[in-house]
Amino acid sequence: MRWLLAAALAVLLALPLVLSSYAVTVFIFIFFYAFLGQAWNIVGGYAGQLSAGHAAFVGIGAYASAVLSAQAGLTPWIGMLVGGALSAALGTLVGYLGFRFGLRGFYFVLLTVAFAEVCRIVALNTDAVGGALGYYITFTGNPRQFQFQDNRVYYYIALGLMLVATAVVAAIERRRFGAYLIAIREDESACEALGVNTFRYKMLAMVVSSFLTGVGGTFYAFYLFSLQPNSVFGIPLSVEIIIRPIVGGAGTVLGPILGSFILSPLAEAARVYLGQGGWSGAHLIAYGVLLIAVVLFLPQGAYPALRRLWLRPTPR
Amino acid sequence: MAVGLTLIFGVMRVVNFAHGDMMVWGMYLAWLLATRAGVDPYVGFAACAAVLFVLGLIVQRLLVDRIVDAPHEMQILLMLGVALVLENAALVAFGPDPQRVRSPLRAATLWLGPLFVDVARLVTFALAMALTVALYLFLQRTDLGRTMRAAADNAYGALVIGADVRRVYAAAFGIGAACVGAAGALVSPILPFQPAGGLSLSVASFNIVIIGGMGSLPGAFLGGLLVSVAESLGAVFLSPSMKELVSFSLLIVILLFRPAGLFGRAAT
Amino acid sequence: MPVLLEVSGLSRRFGGLQAVHDLSLSMGPDEVLGLIGPNGAGKTTAFNLLSGFLAPDTGAIRFDGRSIVGLPPHAICRLGLCRTFQIVRPFPRLSVLDNVRVGALSRRPRMAEARERARAVIEQVGLGAKIDQPATGLTLAERKRLELARALATEPRLLLLDEVMAGLNPAEIEAMVALVRGINATGVAILLIEHNMRAVMSLSHRIAVLNFGEKIVEGEPAVVANHPRVIEAYLGEEYVHAPSG
Numbered sequence: 001m002r003w004l005l006a007a008a009l010a011v012l013l014a015l016p017l018v019l020s021s022y023a024v025t026v027f028i029f030i031f032f033y034a035f036l037g038q039a040w041n042i043v044g045g046y047a048g049q050l051s052a053g054h055a056a057f058v059g060i061g062a063y064a065s066a067v068l069s070a071q072a073g074l075t076p077w078i079g080m081l082v083g084g085a086l087s088a089a090l091g092t093l094v095g096y097l098g099f100r101f102g103l104r105g106f107y108f109v110l111l112t113v114a115f116a117e118v119c120r121i122v123a124l125n126t127d128a129v130g131g132a133l134g135y136y137i138t139f140t141g142n143p144r145q146f147q148f149q150d151n152r153v154y155y156y157i158a159l160g161l162m163l164v165a166t167a168v169v170a171a172i173e174r175r176r177f178g179a180y181l182i183a184i185r186e187d188e189s190a191c192e193a194l195g196v197n198t199f200r201y202k203m204l205a206m207v208v209s210s211f212l213t214g215v216g217g218t219f220y221a222f223y224l225f226s227l228q229p230n231s232v233f234g235i236p237l238s239v240e241i242i243i244r245p246i247v248g249g250a251g252t253v254l255g256p257i258l259g260s261f262i263l264s265p266l267a268e269a270a271r272v273y274l275g276q277g278g279w280s281g282a283h284l285i286a287y288g289v290l291l292i293a294v295v296l297f298l299p300q301g302a303y304p305a306l307r308r309l310w311l312r313p314t315p316r
Numbered sequence: 317m318a319v320g321l322t323l324i325f326g327v328m329r330v331v332n333f334a335h336g337d338m339m340v341w342g343m344y345l346a347w348l349l350a351t352r353a354g355v356d357p358y359v360g361f362a363a364c365a366a367v368l369f370v371l372g373l374i375v376q377r378l379l380v381d382r383i384v385d386a387p388h389e390m391q392i393l394l395m396l397g398v399a400l401v402l403e404n405a406a407l408v409a410f411g412p413d414p415q416r417v418r419s420p421l422r423a424a425t426l427w428l429g430p431l432f433v434d435v436a437r438l439v440t441f442a443l444a445m446a447l448t449v450a451l452y453l454f455l456q457r458t459d460l461g462r463t464m465r466a467a468a469d470n471a472y473g474a475l476v477i478g479a480d481v482r483r484v485y486a487a488a489f490g491i492g493a494a495c496v497g498a499a500g501a502l503v504s505p506i507l508p509f510q511p512a513g514g515l516s517l518s519v520a521s522f523n524i525v526i527i528g529g530m531g532s533l534p535g536a537f538l539g540g541l542l543v544s545v546a547e548s549l550g551a552v553f554l555s556p557s558m559k560e561l562v563s564f565s566l567l568i569v570i571l572l573f574r575p576a577g578l579f580g581r582a583a584t
Numbered sequence: 585m586p587v588l589l590e591v592s593g594l595s596r597r598f599g600g601l602q603a604v605h606d607l608s609l610s611m612g613p614d615e616v617l618g619l620i621g622p623n624g625a626g627k628t629t630a631f632n633l634l635s636g637f638l639a640p641d642t643g644a645i646r647f648d649g650r651s652i653v654g655l656p657p658h659a660i661c662r663l664g665l666c667r668t669f670q671i672v673r674p675f676p677r678l679s680v681l682d683n684v685r686v687g688a689l690s691r692r693p694r695m696a697e698a699r700e701r702a703r704a705v706i707e708q709v710g711l712g713a714k715i716d717q718p719a720t721g722l723t724l725a726e727r728k729r730l731e732l733a734r735a736l737a738t739e740p741r742l743l744l745l746d747e748v749m750a751g752l753n754p755a756e757i758e759a760m761v762a763l764v765r766g767i768n769a770t771g772v773a774i775l776l777i778e779h780n781m782r783a784v785m786s787l788s789h790r791i792a793v794l795n796f797g798e799k800i801v802e803g804e805p806a807v808v809a810n811h812p813r814v815i816e817a818y819l820g821e822e823y824v825h826a827p828s829g
Contacts, residue, residue: 050389052396057741099574111571114564121561157430176689176698183686186675193635193669195661195690239400246393269405285408288400295394 003193010160015153030264031158034220037244037256038165043205044242045250046169046178048185050109053094053116055237057210058085060119061225062215063129066137069145076146080218085212088207090115097207100201104188113235120233137221146222156222161219162257165212170253174210181205182251211301213241240267243287247294249301260301264292271279284311365494372493450489588613588773589634589665589742594643596633603629613721613741616664616764616774618805620781623816624633627777628670631744634775635667636660637811648741657682662690664741668748674719674733681715687737688731703736709733709763725756732763745829749780755784785809793817815824 017026036058043049061083066076068082073086094115124132141149148154173177180201183191188198221227231237248259270283298305379394588593588609593684594607604626611617619627621676632638634645645653652660666687675683681699684706686699698767706715715724719730728748735743745764761783768774768787784791785805794800795817801808808814 052393097568097572103571105389107571109392111568114567117564117569118561120565127325174695176693176695179682179686179689179695182678182682183675186677187673189637190669190673190675190734191686192637192657193661193667194687194734195658195666195684197656197658224491239396244386284404285401288397288402288404291397291400295390295397296379299390 009311016155019153024155026265028151028154028158028223029268030260031162032216032223032239033160033244033264033316034257034260035165035219035246036213036216036241036258038065038162039170039209039216041169041209041250042172042212043180043202043209045245045252045255046172046181046185047103047205048181048251049202050105050242051094051112051206051209052109052238052242053112053114054209054213054241055233055235056090056112056116056119056222057227058217058237058241059116059123059233060087060090061214062221062232063123063135063217064214064226065146066135066216066221067129070137075144076218076222077144078118080146083218084211084214087217088211090119091206092203094210095203097218098183099202099206102230103145113238116235116238119230119233122231123233128229132229134226136227137225139225146218154259157176159221161216163172166253166257168208168212173253177201177204185251188190195217202221214266239287243291246299247290247302249303252301255301255303256298259301262302263287369490372490375493376490380506585776586613588615588648589610590644590646591634592644594630594633594645595641596629596638597641598630602797604633604640607790607794607797607799609799611742611773611775613773614768615773615789616768616776616787618784618791619775619777620685620779620784620791621794624796625794625817627794628746629776629797630794631667631746631775632661635665635744639677658690661738661740664739665743665744666735666738666740667744668731668746670746672724672727674722674730674734676720677811679716679718680711680730680733681704684733684737685718690738699823702733705733705737706765708736710759712782724751725753726783728752728760729763732767736767736772740772741777743767745774745776745778747777747779749778749783761787767814781809 012027015027017299018029036054036136038052040054044051044054061080064083064086065074065076065079065172068079069076094112097103098111103111123129137147139147141147143153173183175241180191180196183194184198184201191198217232220232244259244263245258247263249255249258266286267283270286294301375398379398589609591610592608592801594604595602605628607626609617621627624709629638636652636655636659640653643653644651647663647665649662650663652663652665653665662809675686678686681702684702685695685698688701689695692698692701703715706712707744709732711733714726715753721726722730728751731814732745732748748764749760752760757780764774764776764787774787776784776787788805789804791808792807793800793808793811793814796802800813800817801811803811
């Protein structure tokens with residue numbers, strides 16, 4: 001397995017040399033959403049705390065670094081850490097409220113959605129950050145401002161982000177933290193009886209997840225150059241974030257990556273072929289169907305199923 | 317509308333995320349009936365309820381039934397999937413712009429003591445109350461209704477006494493969906509609706525149901541009154557665009573302090 | 585005799601029902617104390633109170649000299665008091681090894697050490713053959729052992745076993761009795777809720793009998809078995825003769 005991954009990595013590193021600009025864009029899309037999905041994976045996949053409001057963290061990270069860059073001249077390279085920290089602060093709040101008040105399952109999902117929507121509405125109504133018209137970043141192409149002329153730099157940054165998030169998740173899985181999160185997902189009360197401080201570990205997962213997602217917000221801002229509250233805080237983005245790990249395999253290291261490689265090209269194709277006219281929601285219908293299909297037929301996601309297929313021919 | 321949600325949850329312990337989106341379909345159906353067939357929504361709501369009943373049955377039989385015993389995460393994801401499909405199918409079919417249904421009753425108003433009352437709203441209220449009472453009687457008096465309540469209290473026990481639990485579940489889901497379809501139709505002349513509105517309707521439903529207590533019918537009714545009052549007050553004091561903020565903030569507060577509700581039992 | 589667990593005046597009510605009333609017990613570090621009583625007598629509630637899953641209305645609980653009232657379950661487990669559940673709760677999608685490892689991690693934060701400890705415990709309870717199987721594939725008797733193994737992996741000083749024999753056939757019960765006795769022999773005190781009288785009589789050094797939330801009798805098995813108040817409490821379920829142990 002290792003050599004397969006190493007080879008894949010080598011290929012990915014070399015790709016921009018041969019790909020068209022458009023293809024590079026698609027890969028950026030794949031890597032970036034894999035990154036966001038991986039960050040979500042920590043709290044949603046491993047700990048089993050479904051958050052359908054992770055877009056809030058993207059939004060906070062995005063607006064924070066964008067505003068700091070424009071008003072205070074703070075380079076987004078540092079701004080991303082600030083954005084991450086602010087997102088982590090919100091994550092701490094949501095986590096604290098949710099876990100302290102014993103909100104599980106469906107109630108927790110609602111809480112996260114509510115917070116994301118509140119953020120969205122606040123952003124819509126705050127003229128200082130552009131309100132409903134959105135916030136725009138002037139293009140300067142200056143690397144110190146996290147802007148690059150060449151698409152391919154974004155490619156490597158997105159790839160880097162994806163690898164960092166994956167490394168974090170792999171490290172977590174190897175340690176007690178990961179084992180505890182998985183157990184918490186299975187049965188919280190049993191964990192408590194076995195000496196696991198479930199509150200602490202859920203909080204930790206939430207903080208790490210929201211921090212990473214917030215960092216991703218900076219990439220979003222300085223890649224797209226425009227921030228619309230409905231897009232960057234909205235439910236469709238939260239859905240995009242969670243669907244890749246779920247389809248690819250929540251609670252696994254490679255799941256979100258696999259999910260993104262499967263879904264991002266499809267979403268892009270849908271956007272290109274169906275995006276015009278009245279079909280703008282079509283790819284979300286496909287997401288809905290896919291979600292249903294995964295729940296019914298492949299509850300653990302594509303990666304575990306593939307792995308079973310891969311391992312089966314080998315006699316034990 | 318909230319009554320439908322609480323019925324589904326109470327009987328099956330499955331939370332229907334697609335609730336609001338089903339309601340939106342109810343609204344669009346009413347609109348279709350009104351514009352294509354010239355049927356007034358106050359009459360046509362029965363048809364909308366029927367269609368949504370069938371839709372509910374289909375969803376339940378095909379999908380929900382399979383995951384009744386699955387971990388909660390799976391149920392949530394499934395209903396999210398359904399919600400996505402419904403919402404975006406509406407988007408594709410009807411376009412994103414808000415619609416309203418014309419009803420001859422719309423323009424009429426009445427003096428009711430010192431208050432200026434909109435006839436349309438009055439009829440909506442009256443019909444909704446009538447339906448709620450009918451549902452309540454159904455649950456109390458008929459066999460199927462009683463079985464549903466038994467299943468809600470104790471699914472395993474209901475199985476033991478020979479109730480066809482699957483049928484009960486299907487009926488519960490169907491009726492819940494029908495309620496929502498009717499609600500959508502009844503409200504369609506009053507509120508503008510659009511495909512994206514599914515979420516705020518779901519949120520409103522959840523607000524109501526959680527306040528009143530998941531699984532409790534009187535609770536849902538009371539909750540409905542409470543939440544409407546709260547939202548109206550909010551609309552008076554805040555700008556219209558912030559009204560949504562009120563419902564979400566309300567949801568957060570309710571979630572934190574009352575997951576068991578006023579009358580209901582706590583979810584597992 | 586040094587005291588490991590000291591409970592005094594423990595009470596808890598739920599709405600109109602007084603589930604546990606003025607309960608007092610004490611246990612030494614090597615004892616097996618049996619807790620018996622008709623259904624609804626408050627035994628599992630007592631366990632929930634002791635293990636931190638429920639807060640008492642009044643009363644004191646001292647474990648190894650310190651008060652544990654108000655501590656969360658995970659903290660109590662770390663102090664050395666671990667419980668099992670009446671309806672077993674294995675982590676369904678995890679293997680036997682991974683299940684037990686969760687328990688072991690509470691004492692041995694390093695994954696490799698926890699794994700070793702888990703293996704040892706699994707051997708001890710006799711589940712070695714199923715070590716890599718997912719928990720859902722086990723029989724009930726095996727799941728009970730798994731539950732026991734998980735709790736044992738936390739290296740407890742006192743183990744609360746909630747109806748660990750329930751649902752087992754006679755052969756399985758005998759095996760479980762031997763296992764529990766073996767665990768006690770390694771220095772773990774055991775507080776045992778059980779309905780199977782043979783098992784309780786043969787395992788326990790002392791027995792406490794609960795009825796309607798109150799302790800009505802406490803003493804050695806032979807004494808308790810013949811006590812008129814006990815027989816009265818169990819009306820119709822007479823286990824009058826203590827079996828040879």
